Amino acid sequence: MFKNRERVIRLKAELEKIKKETLHKLEQLTTMEELQDLKVKVMGKKGSLTALLKQMGTLSPEERPKMGQIINELRGKLEQAWEEKAKQLEQIALAARLEGEKIDISLPGCWLPKGHQHPLSKVIEEIEDIFLGMGFTIAEGPEIETDYYNFEALNLPKDHPARDMQDSFFITEDILLRTQTSPVQVRTMEKMKPQLPVKIIAPGKVFRHDDDATHSPMFHQVEGLLVDKGIRMSDLKGILLYFSRQMFGESREIRLRPSFFPFTEPSAEVDVSCMLCGGDGCRLCKYTGWIEILGSGMVHPRVLEMGGYNPKEVTGFAFGMGVERIAMLKYGIEDMRLLFDNDIRFLKQF
Ligand code: DAH
Numbered sequence: 001m002f003k004n005r006e007r008v009i010r011l012k013a014e015l016e017k018i019k020k021e022t023l024h025k026l027e028q029l030t031t032m033e034e035l036q037d038l039k040v041k042v043m044g045k046k047g048s049l050t051a052l053l054k055q056m057g058t059l060s061p062e063e064r065p066k067m068g069q070i071i072n073e074l075r076g077k078l079e080q081a082w083e084e085k086a087k088q089l090e091q092i093a094l095a096a097r098l099e100g101e102k103i104d105i106s107l108p109g110c111w112l113p114k115g116h117q118h119p120l121s122k123v124i125e126e127i128e129d130i131f132l133g134m135g136f137t138i139a140e141g142p143e144i145e146t147d148y149y150n151f152e153a154l155n156l157p158k159d160h161p162a163r164d165m166q167d168s169f170f171i172t173e174d175i176l177l178r179t180q181t182s183p184v185q186v187r188t189m190e191k192m193k194p195q196l197p198v199k200i201i202a203p204g205k206v207f208r209h210d211d212d213a214t215h216s217p218m219f220h221q222v223e224g225l226l227v228d229k230g231i232r233m234s235d236l237k238g239i240l241l242y243f244s245r246q247m248f249g250e251s252r253e254i255r256l257r258p259s260f261f262p263f264t265e266p267s268a269e270v271d272v273s274c275m276l277c278g279g280d281g282c283r284l285c286k287y288t289g290w291i292e293i294l295g296s297g298m299v300h301p302r303v304l305e306m307g308g309y310n311p312k313e314v315t316g317f318a319f320g321m322g323v324e325r326i327a328m329l330k331y332g333i334e335d336m337r338l339l340f341d342n343d344i345r346f347l348k349q350f
Helices: 002-028 032-043 048-058 063-100 119-133 161-165 183-192 233-248 301-306 323-331
Strands: 144-146 175-177 198-207 218-228 254-261 264-273 290-299 315-322
Touching (some): 002 032, 002 048, 002 063, 032 048, 048 063, 119 198, 119 233, 119 323, 183 198, 183 301, 218 233, 218 290, 218 323, 233 254, 233 264, 233 290, 233 315, 233 323, 264 315, 290 301, 290 323, 315 323
Antiparallel strands (some): 144 175, 254 264, 264 290, 290 315
16 A cells, blocks of 8 residues: 555656656757657657556556546646647748748849830831821831832833832742832722822831942831822922921921932922031031932822722822931931941940
């Protein structure tokens, strides 16, 4: 009997010791691995608490259930304690991860170089804006064109000597890279007939077998066409004067010089008073005071006909300008090739 009591007291003391030690270690540990180790050491097969349980058999039948209860309570308490500790460790780990992944939004961002429009795109948009403001709309046509639209429908039959004015890139005998935006005139008339007015500009790429400081094998033109009842040459002049002043400055004047294009009659070359010297004469205008900017004229009756309009009822004017030339004049660029070299140092200036 006495021995039994002694055992109980000893067991209780050991239980108390295990409890104290375990709770103390639990408080100290900082990782999940340590927590796992501790669990094994206490509750594992060779754990200290498991060892105590094994001694239960030596107790008297009356003491056994009491001790069992005490041990179970301790077990429950410990289970709860490391559950809490596990949660706490998870929280700490999460906080550490969040801290590591933190983004400091007050840091200056990394600067991404931002481009801007090419000077040619700028000039094309400016031309479009001016004509859109006068009620023109924008039309388009293919860059690979048929001989018919590029030449024949513009009153340039096969073997016409005026075809020599434009050295062309032929793909087949009947298909070529368009040498001018003028074919869009006939294509648009065909689409719109019999509506009036036909009032379009057609910007786009054109191609010629040319390459020097003032010519590029690919360049840009903007075509213009206005067909309606009673259109006169004075309408052409008024619109081109307005355009020139918008583009090159309010004090510009223009002059029309007689010229020849197969698709206009009469035809005129249009000069604008020099934007550099104002007309006094300088290197840019070759001391004439005038600078040529485009070709134009009254649409030839044959062209109106081929577009599906009756030249006895309607008249029209047309013009075509080279965008590179306008850009060179506007920005004082001396070599056209600079516009296609894509040298950032050059392009940055616009
Ligand atoms: N297509 C002509 C060329 O490339 C430019 C031109 C002249 C267009 C007179 C026209 C025009 O519409 O009426 O040289």
